[in-house]
Amino acid sequence: MKHPLKHPNGNAGRAILALADGTLFEGVAIGAKGATAGEVVFNTAMSGYQEILSDPSYSRQIVTLTYPHIGNTGVNREDVEASRIHAAGLVVKDVPFLASNFRSEQDLQSWLAEQGVVAIAGIDTRKLTRILREKGAQSGAIVAGASAEEALRMAREFPGLAGMDLAQTVSTAAPYEWTETEWMLGHGHGRQLQPGCHVVAFDFGVKANILRMLAQRGCRVTVLPAKAGAAAALALRPDGVFLSNGPGDPQPCDYAIEATRELIERGVPTFGICLGHQIMALASGARTLKMKFGHHGANHPVQDVETGRVMITSQNHGFAVDPDSLPNNCAVTHISLFDGSLQGFRRTDKPAFCFQGHPEASPGPHDLAPLFDRFVGMMETARHG
Ligand SMILES: NC(=O)CC[C@H](N)C(=O)O
Known part of the structure; x- marks a missing residue:
């Protein structure tokens, strides 16, 4: 699989998204190094990625954004719903080479990295969303810099949100x-x-x-x-x-x-x-x-x-x-x-x-x-x- 996407901050590496049903997606890491597990959900909003990521309701959820270009307007201090990112991870199709907005203070990727949030880009989010729609939201994991086996193991070990008091x-x-x-x-x-x-x-x-x-x-x-x-x-x-x-x-x-x-x-x-x-x-x-x-x-x-x-x-x-x-x-x-x-x-x-x-x-x-x-x-x- 080829990934033309190059991360402007240079921390791009291979990343894997695994679903508990065994589906694997390969992409590039756009956030922190490491691994994360959670319930994989999709959000169809075309804007508001900062508000979504910082919404505490997304705790223990890996959010897939179906809008294909995410990060275009960068990140600022005002558009957050809480003082930190609460989503367990982020899945997107594409991040721009340049974030551009008069309010932008940093780019999405460096914000993710700074907050220790593992994220993946360059995967087919339409295919992923279809799986989630057909089978339902399911456990998954993103690993940046580790093997597919590790991602699959983590995905299968995440117990799901039913019964979880968060x-x-x-x-x-x-x-x-x-x-x-x-x-x-x-x-x-x-x-x-x-x-x-x-x-x-x-x-x-x-x-x-x-x-x-x-x-x-x-x-x-x-x-x-x-x-x-x-x-x-x-x-x-x-x-x-x-x-x-x-x-x-x-x-x-x-x-x-x-x-x-x-x-x-x-x-x-x-x-x-x-x-x-x-x-x-x-x-x-x-x-x-x-x-x-x-x-x-x-x-x-x-x-x-x-x-x-x-x-x-x-x-x-x-x-x-x-x-x-x-x-x-x-x-x-x-x-x-x-x-x-x-x-x-x-x-x-x-x-x-x-x-x-x-x-x-x-x-x-x-x-x-x-x-x-x-x-x-x-x-x-x-x-x-
Ligand atoms: N945004 C929320 O308050 C979400 C409520 C609850 N956690 C749910 O997923 O249904």
Whole structure:
């Protein structure tokens, strides 16, 4: 197999991607030397590679980007969802010889190498994606500088994400206040924000843009560790509680399910996104299941079943809530128009609702951003009666 791709930083070498089913791909290393294993998934977004790689929800997942040219606009300090790369590895067709953008501070390859992330380029990502679509997301490994046998062994040893509680592994160690509000006051919407609601956000692997969008709506946001519990949240006298996105299987996160159940029962306005949506479902008595290859992209149509409106959304999940398991006090609000899977529900007996996709999506689409306004409205109603 020939690889015309030459890495501009000169650390290119042979790399192998192995899938647990025995499929091997040979390409070139574009990140760190070494080896990595995880669940191999594909994301169809055409932009946002920095946001995807740094999204904590991708912990223990090797991400294949189906858009063929990745890295064109380089990397900057602002477009990240967390302070480091969380994806376990990256698979792309092609990286450019030159990253070019006025905001670019370094190229993708050196960022990957600096963060110790193993990545491979120069493989047929269309073929790989077809395998993942047909057989489902599966365990895999990338090795840079080792043998195919080693890659295959690692791929087969990775146990898969079912049953894995990863939220607590990526959560903040200590509570903190989100402080971009001031930045927003100076440079954001150009309007003075009223002193807003106090949101306590459980960090199961939270993306920066979620906290930013709450702050943009005037909220003061206190972020709590995943295992902080309901009492710690209540002690902060929140106007509302936010349940974040995050990696892994929601089912083993009993600490989060327990806290959510108590907060919702007490009538605290609650909003969940992605893993937070799944946790709200489990706390309400529903079930979650593992999807075949999940939803990972930025153009997924979702219907608001209450208004009939169709919206384009960003998605990143491999588990889903079983709609048949929703109890009577949960009303379906959104469904996926790709496969009819559940995308959102609200509690009919409490001020609580959640969404499976990503209303905070950065770089977009932004069709679902009004869900944040709904949350703020819910908190204001609870405050003023
Ligand atoms: N983005 C997320 O929060 C993902 C939720 C969960 N880890 C899933 O894969 O379904």
